[in-house]
Amino acid sequence: MGEDCELEVRNLSCQFGSFKAVDDVSLRVRRGSIHALIGPNGAGKTTCFNLITRYLTPTSGNIIFRGEDITSKSPSQIADRGLVRSFQICSVFQSMTVLENVCLALQRKTGDQYAFWRSKKSLKNLHETAVSYIEPVGLLPWLHKPASDLSYGRKRALEFSVTMALEPKMMLLDEPFAGMGHEDIGGVAALIQAEAKDRTILIVEHNLSVVQSLCDRVTVLVRGKVAAEGDYKSVSQNDQVVRAYLGVDP
Numbered sequence: 001m002g003e004d005c006e007l008e009v010r011n012l013s014c015q016f017g018s019f020k021a022v023d024d025v026s027l028r029v030r031r032g033s034i035h036a037l038i039g040p041n042g043a044g045k046t047t048c049f050n051l052i053t054r055y056l057t058p059t060s061g062n063i064i065f066r067g068e069d070i071t072s073k074s075p076s077q078i079a080d081r082g083l084v085r086s087f088q089i090c091s092v093f094q095s096m097t098v099l100e101n102v103c104l105a106l107q108r109k110t111g112d113q114y115a116f117w118r119s120k121k122s123l124k125n126l127h128e129t130a131v132s133y134i135e136p137v138g139l140l141p142w143l144h145k146p147a148s149d150l151s152y153g154r155k156r157a158l159e160f161s162v163t164m165a166l167e168p169k170m171m172l173l174d175e176p177f178a179g180m181g182h183e184d185i186g187g188v189a190a191l192i193q194a195e196a197k198d199r200t201i202l203i204v205e206h207n208l209s210v211v212q213s214l215c216d217r218v219t220v221l222v223r224g225k226v227a228a229e230g231d232y233k234s235v236s237q238n239d240q241v242v243r244a245y246l247g248v249d250p
């Protein structure tokens, strides 16, 4: 595996009964890149994420993260290594405010999560950093509102802030823009771009204009198999992709 490869998936398969949801998928995600995993509904994208983070056990294949084979690790061991899946971690507490949620994530990162229960003052030091993760996702007006008051799209924006505050080495983002208001998409996209300078991002996204503008590389899954891989322009001109993904003949 080359120095610049953050995550490598080798011949990964996952079978549910006789149905192969993920079928011999190999994938290399370059360090510092934003890599998209796209494909029609049911192509196996979420199953791939579940396999990489070990919420599901692969039928066969290997997952290598930063040179280490993590195929047999648990989800928490994988998260500890800095491979974090957004929107699946139980990190947003409904009764806590937006600010408190992000501060708590910052404290977790430093291993000082219990400081929160000792003193509210200890949170204050973290406010400035927390706000730097909250402001770009458009949640400043809700800073002191409990998460339970937020709309679905804003909850997702908060979950994204919380994930970033954990400062993972690599983030797996499963449709981060789903349910988000049009006015917030630009801010979150800019944030993902800024975050990618220091870390690696693998993103499942249906919004192809977002994929086009945000992602360096695209892997297309069709019926559990890799149908194409390359930059957006080359995969969008691939006949198999056009046929399967867009449902039309090229």
Ligand SMILES: Nc1ncnc2c1ncn2[C@@H]1O[C@H](COP(=O)(O)OP(=O)(O)OP(=O)(O)O)[C@@H](O)[C@H]1O
Binding pocket: 016, 021, 039, 040, 041, 042, 043, 044, 045, 046, 047, 048
């Ligand atoms: N636990 C399971 N048991 C049986 N079949 C499953 C299971 N999980 C997923 N599948 C099937 O595997 C296939 C791939 O599902 P997956 O959710 O990975 O697709 P996807 O590409 O993420 O789709 P979408 O874009 O609609 O979210 C689907 O046909 C789905 O019904």
